[in-house]
Amino acid sequence: MESDAPIVVVKDIEKRFGNYVAVSDFNLDLKQREFFSLLGPSGCGKTTALRMIAGFQQPSKGEIFIDGAPMRDVPANLRPTNMVFQSYAIFPHLNVADNVGFGLRKKGLSRQEIDQQVREALEMVELPNLGTRKADELSGGQRQRVALARALVMRPKVLLLDEPLSALDKKLRETMQLELRRLQQSVGITFVMVTHDQYEAMTMSDRIGVMFQGKLAQVDTPKRLYSAPLNREVASFVGSMNFLKTSLRAEAADVLRVEADGVGPMAVKRNPYGIESGHEPLVGIRPEQLEIGTAQPSGYDVAVKGKVTNVAFYGESIHYYVGIDGQDEPCAVAVTNYFHTVDHQVGDDVWIGFQNSSVIDLGKYQETGSPGF
Amino acid sequence: MAISLRSDSAKGYALSMPAVVYVGFLVAVPLALMVAHSFWTQDYIDINRELTLENYRQAVDDPLIRLLLIRSVVIAGLVTGLTVLLAYPIAYFIAFKTQKKALWLILVTIPFWSSYLLRVFAWKLILGYNGVLNSGLLTVGLIDEPLSFILYNPNAVVLTLAHAWAPFAILPIYVSLQKIDPSLLEAATDLGNTAIERFLRVTLPLSIPGVIAASLIIFIPTVGDYVTPALVGGADGKMIANLIQVQFGAANDWPMGATLSIMAILVVAFVAAVFVISLRSAGRRIR
Numbered sequence: 233m234e235s236d237a238p239i240v241v242v243k244d245i246e247k248r249f250g251n252y253v254a255v256s257d258f259n260l261d262l263k264q265r266e267f268f269s270l271l272g273p274s275g276c277g278k279t280t281a282l283r284m285i286a287g288f289q290q291p292s293k294g295e296i297f298i299d300g301a302p303m304r305d306v307p308a309n310l311r312p313t314n315m316v317f318q319s320y321a322i323f324p325h326l327n328v329a330d331n332v333g334f335g336l337r338k339k340g341l342s343r344q345e346i347d348q349q350v351r352e353a354l355e356m357v358e359l360p361n362l363g364t365r366k367a368d369e370l371s372g373g374q375r376q377r378v379a380l381a382r383a384l385v386m387r388p389k390v391l392l393l394d395e396p397l398s399a400l401d402k403k404l405r406e407t408m409q410l411e412l413r414r415l416q417q418s419v420g421i422t423f424v425m426v427t428h429d430q431y432e433a434m435t436m437s438d439r440i441g442v443m444f445q446g447k448l449a450q451v452d453t454p455k456r457l458y459s460a461p462l463n464r465e466v467a468s469f470v471g472s473m474n475f476l477k478t479s480l481r482a483e484a485a486d487v488l489r490v491e492a493d494g495v496g497p498m499a500v501k502r503n504p505y506g507i508e509s510g511h512e513p514l515v516g517i518r519p520e521q522l523e524i525g526t527a528q529p530s531g532y533d534v535a536v537k538g539k540v541t542n543v544a545f546y547g548e549s550i551h552y553y554v555g556i557d558g559q560d561e562p563c564a565v566a567v568t569n570y571f572h573t574v575d576h577q578v579g580d581d582v583w584i585g586f587q588n589s590s591v592i593d594l595g596k597y598q599e600t601g602s603p604g605f
Numbered sequence: 606m607a608i609s610l611r612s613d614s615a616k617g618y619a620l621s622m623p624a625v626v627y628v629g630f631l632v633a634v635p636l637a638l639m640v641a642h643s644f645w646t647q648d649y650i651d652i653n654r655e656l657t658l659e660n661y662r663q664a665v666d667d668p669l670i671r672l673l674l675i676r677s678v679v680i681a682g683l684v685t686g687l688t689v690l691l692a693y694p695i696a697y698f699i700a701f702k703t704q705k706k707a708l709w710l711i712l713v714t715i716p717f718w719s720s721y722l723l724r725v726f727a728w729k730l731i732l733g734y735n736g737v738l739n740s741g742l743l744t745v746g747l748i749d750e751p752l753s754f755i756l757y758n759p760n761a762v763v764l765t766l767a768h769a770w771a772p773f774a775i776l777p778i779y780v781s782l783q784k785i786d787p788s789l790l791e792a793a794t795d796l797g798n799t800a801i802e803r804f805l806r807v808t809l810p811l812s813i814p815g816v817i818a819a820s821l822i823i824f825i826p827t828v829g830d831y832v833t834p835a836l837v838g839g840a841d842g843k844m845i846a847n848l849i850q851v852q853f854g855a856a857n858d859w860p861m862g863a864t865l866s867i868m869a870i871l872v873v874a875f876v877a878a879v880f881v882i883s884l885r886s887a888g889r890r891i892r
């Protein structure tokens with residue numbers, strides 16, 4: 233098998249339900265053996281996109297290729313994809329082994345081969361000796377594993393997962409995140425997971441596609457998505473972000489010199505996606521990239537004076553909200569290393585400092601806060 | 606309040622009391638009386654209350670009774686089979702293929718809006734010697750003289766009852782189909798099954814409870830039906846209930862009538878049990 237050709241190519245897909253456009257301008261290449269997540273708010277079209285790859289829904293426009301072959305005329309039952317459903321869809325009238333072997337029985341294998349593969353699949357998801365259990369005697373986590381085994385035993389070219397972890401409690405979900413990732417690496421199959429949980433997407437994926445209103449806003453690695461989001465919407469969906477409206481003072485090939493009211497001049501790396509910044513570029517700074525202190529901090533490119541307006545305690549971090557003269561919104565500062573530092577109280581005068589390299593160019597400022605794509 | 610309900614179980618008993626009394630008087634007592642009668646004998650106009658199995662011996666030895674019992678079970682079986690077979694596609698259509706479920710469900714119940722007797726008479730009008738069907742076929746020229754095999758025989762009984770029972774089969778099957786999680790069907794497709802395989806491997810086994818319910822609802826009362834055979838069955842279409850009616854009426858032999866009733870109940874229970882067990886195990890064998 234040649235290695236670098238994309239396993240799935242989604243080309244110019246659009247999906248309409250009547251007049252409603254659920255997915256549009258959808259282009260995506262999925263690499264072999266990658267863990268890809270579709271991330272976005274509820275109703276943005278993630279499930280619809282996934283179901284078009286699976287063949288449960290026909291695109292209104294565009295074409296999907298899997299391993300080079302066009303899928304337009306290939307019905308769902310003949311596609312080299314398998315799906316893990318959100319509800320797991322374990323057949324209630326069959327026991328675990330028959331559930332896992334359900335698709336294998338269609339492949340003309342002998343009884344022994346089926347039994348053998350079912351056993352291996354159950355071992356792979358760490359459910360050995362559970363074959364004779366009835367579907368309704370399984371816990372949520374076990375059902376999820378059965379659903380995984382049932383899909384993986386088919387050796388699909390692409391495994392599609394629709395919010396596979398959303399029905400599990402927090403602790404189990406965290407365990408399963410790691411396990412799913414380990415499983416994906418060991419079987420070497422491309423996984424496409426739909427989720428609306430940005431932490432889940434970031435901990436598990438090689439790449440993430442962020443969707444809003446039926447369109448892919450950005451496709452990138454988790455780290456780049458977090459540190460170089462291409463606009464305000466993506467930036468605030470994958471974490472919290474302080475936004476500053478600025479005025480352009482000078483621009484070079486890759487650096488913008490901008491100034492924000494009450495903050496002063498900053499040098500910002502130009503948006504890597506070539507987004508036009510205009511005269512009022514919007515910039516963002518992640519709360520944990522900011523330093524807070526009672527005295528003016530040294531060694532930072534920018535230092536600003538402000539007043540604490542609010543304090544929120546999260547356990548692993550404390551968030552201080554600092555009002556700055558000239559800015560409408562208080563600036564959030566996250567302090568994680570706080571055991572040995574002074575606590576600031578509401579009303580305290582403080583300084584915040586940051587490096588230019590922490591500042592992200594988010595394109596042209598727009599009143600609505602949703603820059604056009 | 607006059608009555609204080611001390612515990613949940615006391616409350617439960619209190620709540621179920623009316624039903625218990627009702628069922629006790631209207632089902633348990635008459636049933637007990639019937640069982641008692643079946644062990645008594647008719648002594649001209651008196652009833653001999655000495656317990657004996659004489660009635661059962663006579664009934665088992667009587668070839669007519671055997672014939673009627675077997676015929677009742679066979680006709681009821683045919684009615685059940687035909688009704689379920691016709692009802693399944695309708696239930697399937699309502700559950701999966703239409704958005705106007707409420708409308709269809711109301712349409713299904715429309716036969717209930719007229720009395721059962723009227724519907725039987727309607728069938729007589731349709732199937733009779735000078736009935737709608739015969740005159741229609743005659744006019745079209747498909748037949749030269751009226752068909753006589755369509756009324757006053759077991760076929761007419763089966764046809765009439767299959768029509769009358771249709772809603773009773775459609776509704777439980779519809780409910781069991783409706784309960785099937787659509788993602789199960791998609792999962793079956795996803796795992797490589799065609800629409801027909803998916804039906805046989807998922808939809809059908811999951812709807813077996815509905816089929817069983819429909820079958821029992823139809824089979825049990827049909828074995829004991831006497832109105833339909835009396836009206837459209839003719840001599841060859843008589844069933845066990847017609848004989849039971851005669852025992853309680855013209856023949857004035859209540860103990861024998863009770864015995865036949867008990868035998869009919871036992872036969873129904875046996876056949877129903879065999880049916881349910883075999884259908885369940887057939888369902889379990891589908892993988």
Ligand SMILES: Nc1ncnc2c1ncn2[C@@H]1O[C@H](COP(=O)(O)OP(=O)(O)OP(=O)(O)O)[C@@H](O)[C@H]1O
Nearest residue numbers: 249252254272273274275276277278279280281428
């Ligand atoms: N079969 C359908 N008919 C009409 N509209 C549909 C259909 N399926 C989805 N939609 C609409 O398309 C939009 C996208 O739906 P989709 O299920 O893809 O969202 P999603 O991103 O998966 O959301 P969630 O996170 O809530 O699952 C929604 O507004 C939904 O109402």
Ligand SMILES: [Mg+2]
Nearest residue numbers: 278279280426
């Ligand atoms: Mg969804």
